Amino acid sequence: MSDEQTSTDAFAEAVRRVTAATDDDAIAAVIARAGGGVVTGVTGRPGAGKSTLIAALSERGGSIVAAGPLLEVHGVDAPDAPAPVLDQDVLLHVVAREITAADRALLAARGSAPTLTVVGRPDLPFRPSVPDRSGSANAAPVRGDDLDAIVRWWEAARIEARRRRHRVLCGDLEIVAAARPATRAAVETFLRDPVVMSVRGSR
Template sequence: MTEEWTSATRAAVAALTSATDDDVVSAAVARARGEITTGVTGRPGAGKSTLVCALSGRVSGTLREIHGVDAPDVPDPPLDVDVLLHVVARGITDADRAVLAARRSAPTLVVAGRLDLGTDEPDTVRADDVEAIVGWWTDACGTARRRRDLLLCAELETVAAERPHTRAAVEAFLRDPAIIAVRGAS
């Protein structure tokens, strides 16, 4: 995502919020434009804490370690983050596959955590390759932002249909060239 594109989208959102004082629109915009959240999951002992420490100060926004993947007597954790780094040790288990399946279309990277245990899993990034992880994370945040912008457009279409006093402002927003580009890029 280019900075120019992000700035144009931000300007379109600002024009929308200044054109209406509808609380429903404001709430939708707040959800969509809020901070991108990143979670680090994995089975106990996979190297989640080590990865979080390595990334602290290297990524912006909320970075939180999520416990409970394949942990005894712990319910499956909610995976309600925008970007997910899933840490594996030795290989991918059924519990890991369940996490990855739950995140099917959301940005998720599999990281080989416990390098001392070895792993022969393809399509993983080594936990000690912090530059590669940060590069992937940067791209993933752009993808997450586009997903949020698309969800905002869909939510605002519903708002416009249900709230006639807001319709003109929402329709102007949806006709903005930056928003047309967001919707066309999906």
């Protein structure tokens, strides 16, 4: 078992203990919002290679798919479709031939959220015109047939997304407990747990 998995399991155990120590719907709601696997979206213009990338990643199986949903997101540069929803924890954005204005708009909308640009059609000539996105999770596209590089980035991004989610949970619990004296002691015990303190300090 990896150190990351051990830490994740220990954090989950701390969450289980604070849940068992309180009978508070507000605490339960905060914990429920933070639960579930890390969601990865795959976006791209029609024909860019989204489905091919999802199939290739799914064939890897094991912990890759088990870590959370892998969803195809439509609506990029598709006039008859609604604008894509970009609230996934991690995003793989697939392009073909070049980075278009629609691609740039999507990448800008993600801000600093973990996003990797993937060249989904490596059989076609590609013009590498991606601007440097300083401070973001992605500065240059990765070829779609370089699955090892994609998976390495994806695994690291999902770990960071999970940590971010845990930090948000800690902050939300602190806010709820501040207004609810009956649950304050249980939440303070949770926040003093060494694993939880480590998560809160990993900014």
